[in-house]
Amino acid sequence: MVNNGQLTIAGLGPGDLDQITPAVLQALLAADDVVGYFPYVARAQALLAQSAPAGSRQPQWLASDNRVELERAQQALELAAQGRQVVVVSSGDPGVFAMASAVFEAIESAQAPQAERWLALDVQVLPGVTAMLAAAARAGAPLGHDFCCINLSDNLKPWPVIARRVALAAEADFAMAFYNPRSQSRPQGFVRLLELLRAHCEPERLLVFARAVSTPEESLQVCSLAEALPEMADMRTVVLVGNSLTRRVGPYIYTPRYYGDVDGKAP
Amino acid sequence: MVNNGQLTIAGLGPGDLDQITPAVLQALLAADDVVGYFPYVARAQALLAQSAPAGSRQPQWLASDNRVELERAQQALELAAQGRQVVVVSSGDPGVFAMASAVFEAIESAQAPQAERWLALDVQVLPGVTAMLAAAARAGAPLGHDFCCINLSDNLKPWPVIARRVALAAEADFAMAFYNPRSQSRPQGFVRLLELLRAHCEPERLLVFARAVSTPEESLQVCSLAEALPEMADMRTVVLVGNSLTRRVGPYIYTPRYYGDVDGKAP
Numbered sequence: 001m002v003n004n005g006q007l008t009i010a011g012l013g014p015g016d017l018d019q020i021t022p023a024v025l026q027a028l029l030a031a032d033d034v035v036g037y038f039p040y041v042a043r044a045q046a047l048l049a050q051s052a053p054a055g056s057r058q059p060q061w062l063a064s065d066n067r068v069e070l071e072r073a074q075q076a077l078e079l080a081a082q083g084r085q086v087v088v089v090s091s092g093d094p095g096v097f098a099m100a101s102a103v104f105e106a107i108e109s110a111q112a113p114q115a116e117r118w119l120a121l122d123v124q125v126l127p128g129v130t131a132m133l134a135a136a137a138r139a140g141a142p143l144g145h146d147f148c149c150i151n152l153s154d155n156l157k158p159w160p161v162i163a164r165r166v167a168l169a170a171e172a173d174f175a176m177a178f179y180n181p182r183s184q185s186r187p188q189g190f191v192r193l194l195e196l197l198r199a200h201c202e203p204e205r206l207l208v209f210a211r212a213v214s215t216p217e218e219s220l221q222v223c224s225l226a227e228a229l230p231e232m233a234d235m236r237t238v239v240l241v242g243n244s245l246t247r248r249v250g251p252y253i254y255t256p257r258y259y260g261d262v263d264g265k266a267p
Numbered sequence: 268m269v270n271n272g273q274l275t276i277a278g279l280g281p282g283d284l285d286q287i288t289p290a291v292l293q294a295l296l297a298a299d300d301v302v303g304y305f306p307y308v309a310r311a312q313a314l315l316a317q318s319a320p321a322g323s324r325q326p327q328w329l330a331s332d333n334r335v336e337l338e339r340a341q342q343a344l345e346l347a348a349q350g351r352q353v354v355v356v357s358s359g360d361p362g363v364f365a366m367a368s369a370v371f372e373a374i375e376s377a378q379a380p381q382a383e384r385w386l387a388l389d390v391q392v393l394p395g396v397t398a399m400l401a402a403a404a405r406a407g408a409p410l411g412h413d414f415c416c417i418n419l420s421d422n423l424k425p426w427p428v429i430a431r432r433v434a435l436a437a438e439a440d441f442a443m444a445f446y447n448p449r450s451q452s453r454p455q456g457f458v459r460l461l462e463l464l465r466a467h468c469e470p471e472r473l474l475v476f477a478r479a480v481s482t483p484e485e486s487l488q489v490c491s492l493a494e495a496l497p498e499m500a501d502m503r504t505v506v507l508v509g510n511s512l513t514r515r516v517g518p519y520i521y522t523p524r525y526y527g528d529v530d531g532k533a534p
Contacts, residue, residue: 101411104521125404137392144368148415157526254371259424
């Protein structure tokens with residue numbers, strides 16, 4: 001029996017429906033099932049309501065709560081293994097701290113009889129505009145030179161790993177993007193991050209607090225490390241930290257393409 | 268006199284027209300002038316040919332050669348300062364090793380009388396799917412945990428800066444994305460990068476060579492660091508390097524969301 005089921009993991013971008021690629025729209029139009037966290041399923045519904053031809057068949061909408069990524073991935077894999085066209089929706093890009101890794105983790109940890117069926121599936125990842133790129137675009141070009149990207153959710157790794165990475169990133173003079181800086185269940189993580197940044201970077205270092213970029217709740221705040229306060233970040237904020245050369249030009253901030261003397265030494 | 272000129276710096280994504288956001292299409296439809304490197308202007312033309320309503324007014328197409336980013340930015344700023352709707356097109360995301368930083372650099376370095384007029388402009392950056400996200404999506408989810416992004420063009424910074432960043436990134440156990448790994452004018456840079464990676468990472472470390480992703484010339488190669496050869500990369504390739512936990516599952520590679528014991532030590 002040929003199984004034509006397909007699993008597509010699609011990135012819905014930062015929030016604005018106009019930031020969703022046509023490739024993702026086409027996948028949603030062809031879907032039997034759309035699986036995801038409640039607000040992302042709602043975003044996919046809004047996109048289809050705006051863009052689907054009148055009278056289009058609606059997919060089955062399967063929304064679930066946060067923090068059940070692995071169960072959601074297993075549900076989607078099982079539906080696809082039954083021969084259905086399944087789209088898992090993620091915010092931003094599915095490969096950056098989102099559903100793509102959860103799906104591959106579910107495939108890897110599957111037991112017989114699922115293991116063989118899931119491994120045989122055609123899995124496609126459709127990229128999207130991840131939050132740090134949307135945030136950087138609003139601020140100017142703070143990620144215009146080498147940078148790194150760190151998830152502060154400390155339910156994914158121990159704090160010492162985060163602390164060590166931040167220290168090494170500062171030593172490398174990377175610009176930095178921090179996802180999931182703060183939540184009610186772990187309000188101290190971002191307080192500790194600011195302490196760490198202050199230990200490794202100069203007080204004039206520029207930061208961007210970009211909240212819910214491209215949505216009606218968007219807010220953007222640019223300040224120096226000395227001025228930064230923990231309450232500037234919540235779970236919908238991405239925090240960008242410039243490198244040592246990042247600077248203001250008019251209302252924008254940007255990081256130069258050049259770094260040091262190409263014939264000689266670092267700055 | 269009110270100047271309604273606007274400068275939009277738009278990301279065209281990795282290559283496929285279906286990976287260009289509707290926000291970028293709208294900016295192109297409203298443009299008086301479209302400014303960019305030849306192949307990116309051609310991509311914008313192809314998009315309008317496919318998507319613009321019949322009989323739409325064509326913008327002025329201003330294509331220029333590679334390595335004249337600053338002149339191109341100045342040309343675009345000057346047109347916008349004359350009250351025109353100008354779109355500068357970049358491949359991928361304009362904020363990642365592309366035109367956004369060049370535009371802010373041009374504003375910053377402007378002399379009177381341009382300086383004041385250019386600073387007064389409304390500059391908008393429209394994000395796009397940057398090459399590393401498109402490459403990662405094709406391979407699975409190799410950037411599913413903390414990662415960094417390094418431009419290997421050594422006309423932008425001295426080699427010792429690159430070498431130091433790679434060593435620190437390996438120590439931090441970041442996954443890594445390398446842009447512009449190789450060109451005819453500097454074939455040795457990528458040879459040196461492989462030597463550096465071999466000094467800091469185990470031979471089993473997984474690499475992705477992703478060339479021209481989402482275009483008809485696309486090719487994708489996954490191999491271990493031990494198997495990697497310099498000729499696997501050219502100027503149209505993005506090279507992804509997994510972290511120490513990145514692994515294969517079926518035909519895909521992915522990096523787990525979790526790292527170490529969240530209650531204890533790193534792996």
